[in-house]
Amino acid sequence: xxxxxxxxxxxxxxxxxTPIWIMRQAGRYLKEYRDIREEFDxxxxxxxxxxxxxxxxxxxxxxxxxxxxxxxxxxxxxEGMGIDFDIVESVGPVIEKPVRTxxxxxxxxxxxxxxxxxxxxxxVRLARQRLAGRVPLIGFAGAPFTLASYIIEGKPSKEFxxxxxxxxxxxxxxHALMELxxxxxxxYLKAQIKAGAQAVQLFDSxxxxxxxxxxxxxxxxxxxxxxxxxxECNVPRIHFGVITASLLEQIKExxxxxxxxxxxxxxxxxxxxxxxxxxxxGNLDPVVLFASHDVVQNHVEEILRQANNRPGHxxxxxxxxxxxxxxxxxxxxxxxxxxxxxxxxxxx
Amino acid sequence: xxxxxxxxxxxxxxxxxTPIWIMRQAGRYLKEYRDIREEFDxxxxxxxxxxxxxxxxxxxxxxxxxxxxxxxxxxxxxEGMGIDFDIVESVGPVIEKPVRTxxxxxxxxxxxxxxxxxxxxxxVRLARQRLAGRVPLIGFAGAPFTLASYIIEGKPSKEFxxxxxxxxxxxxxxHALMELxxxxxxxYLKAQIKAGAQAVQLFDSxxxxxxxxxxxxxxxxxxxxxxxxxxECNVPRIHFGVITASLLEQIKExxxxxxxxxxxxxxxxxxxxxxxxxxxxGNLDPVVLFASHDVVQNHVEEILRQANNRPGHxxxxxxxxxxxxxxxxxxxxxxxxxxxxxxxxxxx
Numbered sequence: 001x002x003x004x005x006x007x008x009x010x011x012x013x014x015x016x017x018t019p020i021w022i023m024r025q026a027g028r029y030l031k032e033y034r035d036i037r038e039e040f041d042x043x044x045x046x047x048x049x050x051x052x053x054x055x056x057x058x059x060x061x062x063x064x065x066x067x068x069x070x071x072x073x074x075x076x077x078x079e080g081m082g083i084d085f086d087i088v089e090s091v092g093p094v095i096e097k098p099v100r101t102x103x104x105x106x107x108x109x110x111x112x113x114x115x116x117x118x119x120x121x122x123x124v125r126l127a128r129q130r131l132a133g134r135v136p137l138i139g140f141a142g143a144p145f146t147l148a149s150y151i152i153e154g155k156p157s158k159e160f161x162x163x164x165x166x167x168x169x170x171x172x173x174x175h176a177l178m179e180l181x182x183x184x185x186x187x188y189l190k191a192q193i194k195a196g197a198q199a200v201q202l203f204d205s206x207x208x209x210x211x212x213x214x215x216x217x218x219x220x221x222x223x224x225x226x227x228x229x230x231x232e233c234n235v236p237r238i239h240f241g242v243i244t245a246s247l248l249e250q251i252k253e254x255x256x257x258x259x260x261x262x263x264x265x266x267x268x269x270x271x272x273x274x275x276x277x278x279x280x281x282g283n284l285d286p287v288v289l290f291a292s293h294d295v296v297q298n299h300v301e302e303i304l305r306q307a308n309n310r311p312g313h314x315x316x317x318x319x320x321x322x323x324x325x326x327x328x329x330x331x332x333x334x335x336x337x338x339x340x341x342x343x344x345x346x347x348x
Numbered sequence: 349x350x351x352x353x354x355x356x357x358x359x360x361x362x363x364x365x366t367p368i369w370i371m372r373q374a375g376r377y378l379k380e381y382r383d384i385r386e387e388f389d390x391x392x393x394x395x396x397x398x399x400x401x402x403x404x405x406x407x408x409x410x411x412x413x414x415x416x417x418x419x420x421x422x423x424x425x426x427e428g429m430g431i432d433f434d435i436v437e438s439v440g441p442v443i444e445k446p447v448r449t450x451x452x453x454x455x456x457x458x459x460x461x462x463x464x465x466x467x468x469x470x471x472v473r474l475a476r477q478r479l480a481g482r483v484p485l486i487g488f489a490g491a492p493f494t495l496a497s498y499i500i501e502g503k504p505s506k507e508f509x510x511x512x513x514x515x516x517x518x519x520x521x522x523h524a525l526m527e528l529x530x531x532x533x534x535x536y537l538k539a540q541i542k543a544g545a546q547a548v549q550l551f552d553s554x555x556x557x558x559x560x561x562x563x564x565x566x567x568x569x570x571x572x573x574x575x576x577x578x579x580e581c582n583v584p585r586i587h588f589g590v591i592t593a594s595l596l597e598q599i600k601e602x603x604x605x606x607x608x609x610x611x612x613x614x615x616x617x618x619x620x621x622x623x624x625x626x627x628x629x630g631n632l633d634p635v636v637l638f639a640s641h642d643v644v645q646n647h648v649e650e651i652l653r654q655a656n657n658r659p660g661h662x663x664x665x666x667x668x669x670x671x672x673x674x675x676x677x678x679x680x681x682x683x684x685x686x687x688x689x690x691x692x693x694x695x696x
Contacts (some may be wrong), residue, residue, distance in 0.1 A: 118412075161635055165639075167637065168635060168643055169638055170638060209612075210612075211633050212614055214633070245593040246593040246613040246617065263559040264560075285559050287512040287513050290516045291513075292517070295517075311490045342485040
């Protein structure tokens with residue numbers, strides 16, 4: 001059963017219990033991960049398929065999770081576009097030469113995954129093989145807006161001022177950059193699926209900085225194109241972003257099969273907007289995992305009540321799990337989601 | 349007319365043109381302000397009523413704005429609670445000894461404005477006098493959640509992890525801190541009104557980090573109490589926060605007369621949720637003010653179309669104006685809002 005739940009839920013088919021996976025489930029909250037990081041710096045780890053596949057499987061061996069997600073970073077395919085970056089500990093992606101003008105754009109090209117990120121594709125193959133059907137493997141990529149925000153700001157941002165400013169004041173530069181990113185990301189995800197990914201998640205994490213009107217004009221067409229290109233691959237396509245409460249009308253137009261939402265919007269309200277012909281993923285506040293079991297249970301019960309046993313709910317946090325999260329609370333959460341949702345189904 | 353528009357709109361009475369004021373309208377985008385800052389560091393400026401009143405009036409003398417807002421900082425009343433802080437240039441408020449335990453709380457007390465911030469009250473009196481009825485004067489305070497976030501994090505935060513963690517894991521400490529802040533803020537705003545403020549805005553800027561359920565439990569009761577205490581003062585009470593799209597059902601319960609929203613939610617959707625028995629304030633993305641007049645006009649027209657000439661719209665940005673904003677675009681915006689909204693009213 002464990003092997004089926006996630007993909008069934010992506011297709012809105014009935015399941016014995018609500019499937020759960022956790023964004024950044026192979027991350028720093030795991031001692032096993034921190035131990036591996038003693039041997040490899042972050043980018044070397046991403047570029048070493050044997051180790052990256054091992055990390056991909058870590059949380060699956062430790063917890064009763066319903067899906068594995070490729071261990072990689074959204075920045076990796078940018079190298080093939082001609083963008084040099086570094087991942088700085090406790091800062092994030094840093095780009096020495098941000099792209100802010102049409103002249104800067106001339107340095108860039110479409111990145112081709114077989115040439116620029118063969119190690120990611122090899123990680124996918126290895127991880128898929130080692131999972132041996134226990135649970136499905138999710139591939140992923142950053143979405144054009146979110147990647148553009150790093151490329152333009154040059155580092156993680158809170159308000160994305162330079163990004164939005166370029167978008168609104170230099171639309172030609174903006175659209176040219178989005179074109180390059182759209183093609184790069186589409187090829188990247190297609191290659192991951194070809195290598196064995198059984199679902200893909202497009203992280204447009206920071207898109208919630210935009211007004212709906214600007215999202216529609218400057219972002220939606222590109223996201224739509226990516227999901228449209230992927231349709232022929234016949235695997236579930238997940239869209240994820242934070243602070244998307246007032247963008248959901250637009251996000252449902254992207255063509256994704258599953259929409260991930262954060263904790264800011266009640267799951268039932270979100271599902272009502274995106275429509276019951278789509279699956280929904282989410283949406284526990286990651287900070288809840290620091291609290292007592294009572295508080296965790298209280299929040300999980302609320303989310304399951306909102307999901308109302310409707311086929312198509314995939315439980316997840318509303319954003320990545322935090323580095324200091326106690327792993328025993330992760331085990332508690334996973335068991336709780338399975339147990340409570342199975343009970344509800346038994347009652348129904 | 350200019351003197352009446354803002355207060356009329358707060359009371360949902362018809363106006364000749366939509367009133368506009370701008371959060372941080374007396375800020376760094378003005379050369380005149382930067383010149384004054386050559387003489388005073390930020391906190392000294394806040395604590396020098398003559399100069400703070402002068403800064404309060406700067407944008408009124410320069411632009412056709414419909415309200416002035418007190419020049420001050422949300423951190424000021426914390427000093428009277430026993431919290432030492434500094435405002436660090438291009439960082440923001442920094443607190444050397446953050447409050448994170450019940451023991452830390454023992455250092456704190458309710459702050460009384462006449463003792464701890466007499467200079468703010470004097471600024472209100474001076475500014476009101478110098479405005480001489482040209483436009484009304486808005487007073488303001490930070491709301492308990494937003495102040496708590498600085499007190500707990502010790503500095504500006506992106507994700508408010510320590511704040512939410514304390515709230516969820518140490519509810520007794522949380523509620524005790526919120527009690528102290530609620531009383532301090534209530535007294536502070538009452539004193540500003542007594543000194544001459546003709547409306548007050550409560551900035552709960554960062555409350556959008558919370559799930560609606562947690563907002564209801566940990567924040568709403570306190571905000572409600574502040575607005576309830578202020579009711580007898582008979583001046584319009586404005587609530588403002590960013591990323592509140594999915595909190596509006598709760599925020600309308602705070603008892604505010606005017607709800608400020610950011611650009612992430614279309615104004616018509618927001619108004620529909622908060623109800624037409626309340627006024628609405630907003631909601632242009634501040635980054636739009638870097639763009640061409642065409643782009644500005646396009647965005648302003650959309651907002652006015654959504655407001656639909658309904659009495660009770662106060663135009664504002666969705667957050668504070670940015671330091672590099674070209675002042676000529678501010679003049680263009682103010683004129684545009686007045687002109688387009690007056691035309692619409694003439695047609696109706």
